[in-house]
Amino acid sequence: MIGMARERRLAEIFVEVADSLVEDFDVIDLLQRLSTRCVELLDVSAAGILLVDAHGELQIIAASDEHTRLLELFAVQHDQGPCVECCRTGTSRTNIDLTRPETITGWPRFTARARETGYVATHAIPLRLRHRVVGALNLFQTTPHRLGDDDIALAQALADVATIAILQQRTLERSHVENSQLQNALTSRILIEQVKGVLAERWETSVDDAFAAFRSYARARHLRLSDLATQIISGGFDTSTIPAPVPEGSGEQLG
Structure with missing residues (x-):
């Protein structure tokens, strides 16, 4: 999706999200739609949104599709993979080549499962609340094309929207409410x-x-x-x- 067509579609999606952020909205359904929109806008094959649970481990909250193999791939990242490092450092990990020896050595179970599922590249974008990372947006590709700076910036914008959807703007200052909402979503x-x-x-x-x-x-x-x-x-x-x-x-x- 390029040029004006993508800009128009992006505007439509942000209006869709804004319309959804009403009192008592369905956060799981909204995040699932956001995951699907990531695939549509970023030319990736799959997307998922993961949250950090009360034990500090990542759990899948929404995915662009519900295929069992994809959900299992997200589940592997409770202890290893780019999303784990993304959450630990608070910085994006993008254009990761899953066929490189150093990637395989660093995350052996994750890369093996990802390649079995047909993916050759991945990206992890933090879900940030000020200086705290509450989760990550994970993207997968079946082809090795690189995501450019504009695409990465868009992915971060979508991750930011997901964070707002999870926590809701009116409660960002109240940590006990924030923790409750994270747990409720999981x-x-x-x-x-x-x-x-x-x-x-x-x-x-x-x-x-x-x-x-x-x-x-x-x-x-x-x-x-x-x-x-x-x-x-x-x-x-x-x-x-x-x-x-x-x-x-x-x-x-x-x-």
Whole structure:
């Protein structure tokens, strides 16, 4: 995406985000959309947003898609990988060649998993709250083209928007509220992971398709993903009311 077309699309996306930042907005859904927009705007193959939990480890909060192998790749970074170093230093790690011997030596499990998944380059952009890093935006490429300075600046801008979405501007000065919001976001993600498994088992489908059906149902009815997930896990919601995903090549829904 180049020139005026990208500038126009970027303006639309920031308006979309601004419109979403209302009281009691769905932070998980907004971050998932931001991850998807990163792929669209930056010409990368995948994107994910990770948060530092109460134990100082990185946990995935949103991804450009919910494919299991990609989520597992993000999960590897709880103890090694560019996002770990990005959060420790507070600086971006960009245009990392995953085929270079020094990269493989430095992060053996991470690079092995990334290359198995088809990625050859990666980037880690900090989610910063003043001088504190609360997480990272992780980007992956299946082709070795470099991201230029303008693209890196845009990635940082999107990471900053993600930070604002997580913490909300009106509470940035209150550390106890900030910590609570970080934990709430991570707890919501865990509930959604559980629901994906429940629905995938019910429908005998992939967790990716289960998530897509769950998210579509919630958005069509203006429900927060975390609220719907809580109802399902507690047994207070009849999952048969959610339309099952349609298998490829079929015009009928699963029973």
